[in-house]
Amino acid sequence: MPPGRPPRLSLDAIITAADRILEAEGPDKLSMRRLAGELNSAPMALYHHVRDKDQLLLLILEKHAEQIPHPDLPEDPQERLTAVALLLYELLAERAWIVEVLAAGDLFAPSALWFVESMIGAAVDHGCTTEQAVEVYRAIWHYILGNLIIRVISARRRSRTDTPVYGNEAIAQMSIGTYPHIASIADRWDELSDRDSHRHALTAIVNGLLDSYGPNTQPRRHRVGRR
Amino acid sequence: MPPGRPPRLSLDAIITAADRILEAEGPDKLSMRRLAGELNSAPMALYHHVRDKDQLLLLILEKHAEQIPHPDLPEDPQERLTAVALLLYELLAERAWIVEVLAAGDLFAPSALWFVESMIGAAVDHGCTTEQAVEVYRAIWHYILGNLIIRVISARRRSRTDTPVYGNEAIAQMSIGTYPHIASIADRWDELSDRDSHRHALTAIVNGLLDSYGPNTQPRRHRVGRR
DNA sequence: TACAGTTACCGTACGCGTACGAAAATGTCG
DNA sequence: CGACATTTTCGTACGCGTACGGTAACTGTA
Structure with a gap:
């Protein structure tokens, strides 16, 4: 039995909870504070198991990657x-x-x-x-x-x-005459971009x-x- | 003379000041609060001239782009x-x-x-x-x-x-045997990446x-x- | 039992972007 | 001179990531 205060959190629990929030409510809702709340813990307690939020996300990705079969x-x-x-x-x-x-x-x-x-x-x-x-x-x-x-x-x-996105009006205006190619497809820009x-x-x-x-x-x- | 409170800030002044901070001290130092301080103004005053920080940066880019000659x-x-x-x-x-x-x-x-x-x-x-x-x-x-x-x-x-970056140790360990190509260049990874x-x-x-x-x-x- | 060592947790604080609504400073109109 | 509309500024507040230093909970040793 190792010395020291016994852990209440675990990396696995953190990753699982974070993944759950991510799947259920999207990335906007995943914050360290929220995650800590979910785990009945303090935000800073997470940082003992994880360097920063980026690394946490990376670990979630890792978890996903493990389950992907190699075709x-x-x-x-x-x-x-x-x-x-x-x-x-x-x-x-x-x-x-x-x-x-x-x-x-x-x-x-x-x-x-x-x-x-x-x-x-x-x-x-x-x-x-x-x-x-x-x-x-x-x-x-x-x-x-x-x-x-x-x-x-x-x-x-x-x-x-x-x-709409920033400068779509800019396209329409600026480009007439000066930028013929852009002008010719300005109105279909979004459509072409989405394809x-x-x-x-x-x-x-x-x-x-x-x-x-x-x-x-x-x-x-x-x-x-x-x- | 248009009605309403006369402006003390101007978009141009904001952009110029922001660009100066950017050139002089780098992107980390450019915050809306800092910028407002530089202009003897309150942070939220900037938002009357600029939608958000992203747009401000975009405007700075625009200012730069104007000065680039077309070769x-x-x-x-x-x-x-x-x-x-x-x-x-x-x-x-x-x-x-x-x-x-x-x-x-x-x-x-x-x-x-x-x-x-x-x-x-x-x-x-x-x-x-x-x-x-x-x-x-x-x-x-x-x-x-x-x-x-x-x-x-x-x-x-x-x-x-x-x-060092996240998973360089991961490369070295994981890859031996399993990932021969990665293993063969693991030690030179950074060098090859930097090139x-x-x-x-x-x-x-x-x-x-x-x-x-x-x-x-x-x-x-x-x-x-x-x- | 007392104390040190080790590990895990957490309270507080800072600066960040910015939503929201109030306040200030000007014009015009009655 | 108000009263009002309009434009600009700003005070307050929220949630964010996280640096820092303290505290709690356990083990082993004296």
């Missing part, structure tokens, strides 16, 4: 990389709350390392050096993160207030990255001609 | 798109504080619309339809944003505490996107084979 993947490296990236995207998109933490680092919960490994592995199988594969992985990750952040944040803003084109874009990005580091290919700083 | 660009659409994207990236990377607002929407200050227009225009010149060009632009923007966010946030974390490979990645992404929507090309949902 069978295509043989072809290029297809495989695309498939994993898409899978990762969709899993994260279902959990809007993580976006706030994801930015903190480029790797996530330990259990989610599988995704990193798969993506780097696919790039290596395709012919990349390990260093190149890491760069490919990071580029894809940056794209996914940027996409998620914009999607989540603007969705959240829409749900809070009914005023989930991420499948196509992700595929194209993967192709572009792998092509640039392809087998029998020296890294090219700029590829000017087409094909 | 000459390459003729070739593909090169041009890459050049604009790189330029945009570098301009934003110099202003780490904006990252926090950028997420709020996919377009930024009105003056920055020039970038959007240039990128969409280049894609159109390359042979994209307008709709496709918007998708290309957004994909590139997502990548840039994701890259910036990770770069800025992790840099900020490093500067605050000297403890600014964004030029190459951005070029490759642009190429991939334009190829996928290229001239004489039907939009392909998945391109499986190579070349």
Whole structure:
């Protein structure tokens, strides 16, 4: 029996309670004070088990990641990389709350390392050096993160207030004459933005990255001609 | 002379003061209370001129954007798109504080619309339809944003505490055996992450996107084979 | 029993963004 | 001179994350 005051809280209980609030009432309702209340404890007591709120969210993500089965993947490296990236995207998109933490680092919960490994592995199988594969992985990750952040944040803003996003009027006004392309689609901007084109874009990005580091290919700083 | 209490504050003065704090002491020091103090005013007085802090930051960005000259660009659409994207990236990377607002929407200050227009225009010149060009632009923007966010946030974390990022120990432990590729570069992870490979990645992404929507090309949902 | 060591908890306090409504300072009108 | 409408400023208050230092509850040892 270890010495010291016996714990009343436990990391597991904290994570479970936090996850429950998250699922039931959304990320806005999850605060350290609220969580402590739920656990009949003081807010600062949580900080003995958790460094900060970000780490708590990360731990919740880890818990989720553990339960995600690893699917069978295509043989072809290029297809495989695309498939994993898409899978990762969709899993994260279902959990809007993580976006706030994801930015903190480029790797996530330990259990989610599988995704990193798969993506780097696919790039290596395709012919990349390990260093190149890491760069490919990071580029894809940056794209996914940027996409998620914009999607989540603007969705959240829409749900809070009914005023449209910041500068839509700016588009309409500024662009006439000066910015012909923008003007020509200004009225359909939101529609075009909402369309989930991420499948196509992700595929194209993967192709572009792998092509640039392809087998029998020296890294090219700029590829000017087409094909 | 309009009726009503004469203003003591002005939007311009607010923006200027905020920008000064930002340049001089960094984003951490810019708070609404501090800013109000600087202007010999009460915090809530600012909110008559500005919707919220995010909008204030956006206005500062707008002020910066006005002063950025529009450079000459390459003729070739593909090169041009890459050049604009790189330029945009570098301009934003110099202003780490904006990252926090950028997420709020996919377009930024009105003056920055020039970038959007240039990128969409280049894609159109390359042979994209307008709709496709918007998708290309957004994909590139997502990548840039994701890259910036990770770069800025992790840099900020490093500067605050000297403890390394979250799960580096997790990499080292978890990955041995299970995740061979990660294990093989675990010790060099930070080094590889820091390397600014964004030029190459951005070029490759642009190429991939334009190829996928290229001239004489039907939009392909998945391109499986190579070349 | 007394005391030290160790672990877990918590009370207080700070600065943050900002919602809300009252108050101040001007114009105009009767 | 009021009375009023209009515009701007501001005092108060809420909930947030969390730094800091104290206290409580247990173990072992003297």
